[in-house]
Amino acid sequence: MLLLNSISKVIQAFSRLLRVDIACFNPDGQLIAATEEYILRKGKKVHVPFFNNLYGHHITLLHQPGKMPTCDGCHFINNCPSKAELVQDMIINGKKYGYLSFVSFSQENERILIENKEYYIEWLSRLKEIIISILRDTDELKVKENRVLVSENYIFGKSKSLSQIHNLIKSIRNGTSSILITGETGTGKSLLAQYIHETSLVSKGPFIELNCAAIPESLFESELFGYEEGAFTNAKRHGKQGYFELADNGTLFLDEIADLPISLQPKLLKVIQDGIIRRVGGTTSKKVNVRLISATNRSIDELMNEKLFRSDLFYRLNVIPMTIPPLRERMEDLELLVMNFIEKLSERTGKFIDSCTKEYMNILSSYHWPGNLRELENVIEYSMNIEQKNVLTKNSLPPYLSNPLIGHHKLEQKHKPALVEAEKEIIIQKLDQYGNSYSGKQLAAKDLGISIRTLYRKIDKLQIRS
Numbered sequence: 001m002l003l004l005n006s007i008s009k010v011i012q013a014f015s016r017l018l019r020v021d022i023a024c025f026n027p028d029g030q031l032i033a034a035t036e037e038y039i040l041r042k043g044k045k046v047h048v049p050f051f052n053n054l055y056g057h058h059i060t061l062l063h064q065p066g067k068m069p070t071c072d073g074c075h076f077i078n079n080c081p082s083k084a085e086l087v088q089d090m091i092i093n094g095k096k097y098g099y100l101s102f103v104s105f106s107q108e109n110e111r112i113l114i115e116n117k118e119y120y121i122e123w124l125s126r127l128k129e130i131i132i133s134i135l136r137d138t139d140e141l142k143v144k145e146n147r148v149l150v151s152e153n154y155i156f157g158k159s160k161s162l163s164q165i166h167n168l169i170k171s172i173r174n175g176t177s178s179i180l181i182t183g184e185t186g187t188g189k190s191l192l193a194q195y196i197h198e199t200s201l202v203s204k205g206p207f208i209e210l211n212c213a214a215i216p217e218s219l220f221e222s223e224l225f226g227y228e229e230g231a232f233t234n235a236k237r238h239g240k241q242g243y244f245e246l247a248d249n250g251t252l253f254l255d256e257i258a259d260l261p262i263s264l265q266p267k268l269l270k271v272i273q274d275g276i277i278r279r280v281g282g283t284t285s286k287k288v289n290v291r292l293i294s295a296t297n298r299s300i301d302e303l304m305n306e307k308l309f310r311s312d313l314f315y316r317l318n319v320i321p322m323t324i325p326p327l328r329e330r331m332e333d334l335e336l337l338v339m340n341f342i343e344k345l346s347e348r349t350g351k352f353i354d355s356c357t358k359e360y361m362n363i364l365s366s367y368h369w370p371g372n373l374r375e376l377e378n379v380i381e382y383s384m385n386i387e388q389k390n391v392l393t394k395n396s397l398p399p400y401l402s403n404p405l406i407g408h409h410k411l412e413q414k415h416k417p418a419l420v421e422a423e424k425e426i427i428i429q430k431l432d433q434y435g436n437s438y439s440g441k442q443l444a445a446k447d448l449g450i451s452i453r454t455l456y457r458k459i460d461k462l463q464i465r466s
């Protein structure tokens, strides 16, 4: 069950029954669930620091919220839309779970709340018990999640293709053979790599990720194998560990492996074969014990045909191949993924969405998802920001989905040249601003809100001189 959804549903039910607005806060005074009226009047991102003054008071009736000494520090001081609040802290065995509040926004409700205080206190205590039990269940779940990063089926889906991947992961759990994950962009290759690590024998060791598309060819060797002091100008004083050393006794995830420069491929092949590395500028060798997982969204077969990828390296990397199908080929997982994203994004968007309408789901089901799960996640985030209700409706979909006449491609075709030029211009500006070095590009990518690997791809695609 989704935590916030569960709490939200209980709160809505109690609110309808008792005819009072209800809000629930975490121990830091941040709103985690509330009735619609409460969100409307107080805003979605209410943070009520003054509640800290109420810990240990168990149940407090705030008669004139906004004008009490405890209101110091609250951003609603002297301007509080609530007329009265009955607040209870949620503490059990010394553990703080947060606060619960029954709120009245009208004078009529204020009178009812005050006149029937005892009755409401009883219900407040019952609601507290239910919410604490939900929060406790989640605590237990978190402990489990820490052992196995994410629960099966739930995160990756229940479709046939995903079940096959799960079975494969189970059967290789005790080994450390190299794995090559293939799949279109945004299908979840990085997430799968982490999952494999977390469920493997080397899960206690480090998981180190290296994006082969993001590292300039000249730095590759020193990044992979490290370097000794004085190995080259600008080398750090005591040298630097490379990715292989960092990943010792754990997993090294080589993302975008197809972008590994051909000149470096023999060196990688040698390390895989011997398990021995030598730092740049070093004279001694070191044995490392690293499980390799690689991923690519390009066709390595084509690269091998063009002699851009060595076949001997490919066979070493591809001992266990795994392919994640694109989202359009596993639509059975769509609903599960949507609900998962709704929960995942509720904190970032400050919205408590319960579900989505059938019409909304139908539109998602008939789309072909070229950007796969990454695109789906963006669409859900967009919808959650736009949606006024607690259910996602067609109205909150981005225009290219809600209005079939404005197809993505149609828009793009019409404006493509201008868009490309604008994009190129912005990237050049940022590179001028931060410089063309690797660290400059890292800053530029951060400023642009894209990953460094995306920046490198764009530099390449837009033929920007770097």
Ligand SMILES: Nc1ncnc2c1ncn2[C@@H]1O[C@H](COP(=O)(O)OP(=O)(O)OP(=O)(O)O)[C@@H](O)[C@H]1O
Pocket (backbone or CB within 6 Å): 154, 155, 156, 157, 183, 184, 185, 186, 187, 188, 189, 190, 191, 192, 255, 296, 297, 337, 340, 373, 374, 377
């Ligand atoms: N099964 C899943 N359940 C929930 N979220 C997922 C799942 N798979 C992927 N995601 C999310 O989708 C987004 C894209 O996933 P990820 O970065 O792993 O894709 P990728 O295939 O490695 O992409 P690229 O080829 O561009 O590197 C991430 O935000 C990730 O958390």
